[in-house]
Amino acid sequence: MVKIGNIELPEFPLLLAPMEDVSDPPFRAVCKDNGADLMYTEFISSEGLIRDAIKSRHKLDIFDYEKPIGIQIFGGDEEAMALSAKIVETVQPDLVDINFGCPVKKVVSKGAGAGVLKDLPLMTRLTEAVVKSTSLPVTVKTRLGWDDEHRNIEEVAERLQDVGIKALAIHGRTRTQMYKGEADWSLIAKVKNNPRIQIPIFGNGDIDSAEKAMEYKNRYGVDGIMIGRAAIGYPWIFNEIRHYMQTGTHLPAPTLQQRINVISKHLHKSVQWKGPIVGINEMRRHYANYLKGMPGIKEYRNRLVILKTAEEVDEVLAEIANKYADFEFEKLAIELVNYHEKCPL
Structure with missing residues (x-):
């Protein structure tokens, strides 16, 4: 069993990543049906919540059948982040998640998302402000660092744990990589194996099959896996991974x-x-x-x-x-695509 605060998840949980313009209630519903253990909303602007922006407020919609579910917020101002966490708390999610991972320029340029990776004291203050403002468990999703010269995720993990986060999800790329190249999980493993780290560590990046999920579980020792792009158009991936881990056999392709x-x-x-x-x-x-x-x-x-x-x-x-009543689908490789230019986490 994996615990995030008082939230109990199954052994080696499979998480649906927060993806802007994708992880909305309709998409989350079909992912939940097909085995997602924990899901997150699309990221929500702290400034938008405070301004009562319609789009931001609409993203707070969550439903009982989705639980456990986290609402993800982003921003670069401590007071705004703290106040937005209080607003989030009113709709009774299971946790509040902070986005320190979005690499998109329009987010980073505002000192939010992955932009905060350039200022670890600010990241720490923002996180502490959220933790102190809510009774809900607070988690964070981030990247390895800003660039190859600043892959400081171990320091990030220690700092954020020290101010009270209850779990950390790490995408295995830097901000400057965006989605290019292969995700590097070796640093995620170093965080997990750091004797100072006591919170659950979830790995994210490039998981597109049951075999890879099992391989990465065994190789890197993380507490669970977060899946994003691979679930788009293929929510069955959660049940397929779970089945393969439990039995060593593959489920047939969805009919x-x-x-x-x-x-x-x-x-x-x-x-x-x-x-x-x-x-x-x-x-x-x-x-x-x-x-x-x-x-x-x-x-x-x-x-x-x-x-x-x-x-x-x-x-x-x-x-x-x-x-096509008699047509049988073959197992095809899942293509991980950058589905738009916003914030595919």
């Missing part, structure tokens, strides 16, 4: 009907939460990922992305299910 069921649930929750126009529009980027490997997917994707109602989408999905 066409299983994929259509997930698309339909994701779609209808998207419409319910975002409204009919935005909900339909924002689902359009997901269809190709869910149906990857199916012959004729381009033709159907072209149809799906122009439809304007959930009912029309359901009709096309039923047509696909009927036409």
Whole structure:
């Protein structure tokens, strides 16, 4: 069992990473159905919460079936971070997470996200301000450091543990790497093996298969794994990893009907939460990922992305299910893509 404060998670938990414009309630619902043990919201601006910005407040929506769930905040001002944590506490999540990992310029330039890695005293003060302002467990997600000359994650981990965080998730790249190259988990392992570190350490970066998850678990000794991009269009990865770790065998690829069921649930929750126009529009980027490997997917994707109602989408999905009733998906490698230029954590 892994504990974050008073939150009890299963042995070697699998976490869904906070991803801007992806980790919303509709997406989290299908990931929860498919084995995610702990999930996080999209990151939320502390300044936006204080200004009562509609988009920021909307991201506070969480639901009982998602629990345990953390709400992630970011910012570069101690007072704003402390106040935003108090606002977050009112919707009763299980924990508050601080984003010190987003590498995107518009976030970093404001002295937030991974930008704080250049100023460890500020990072410490921001974290301590949040810890002192809430009774909820506080966790952090960050990177190895700012650049190759400042891979100071061991010092970061010690400082943040000392001011009271209850768990740390580490993406195995520096800020300057963005998403280039291969994630380096060796420093994550050094943090985990540091005798001073007593909190759970979760590894993140490049996990795209059950085999790699098992390999990294055994090689690096982390307490759990956080999965981000690999879950986009493939929420089944959580159950596949868990099954492989428990049995050493692979689950079969999701059937066409299983994929259509997930698309339909994701779609209808998207419409319910975002409204009919935005909900339909924002689902359009997901269809190709869910149906990857199916012959004729381009033709159907072209149809799906122009439809304007959930009912029309359901009709096309039923047509696909009927036409390809005997089709069996093969296991394909999951492609880790930078899905947009915002903040894919």
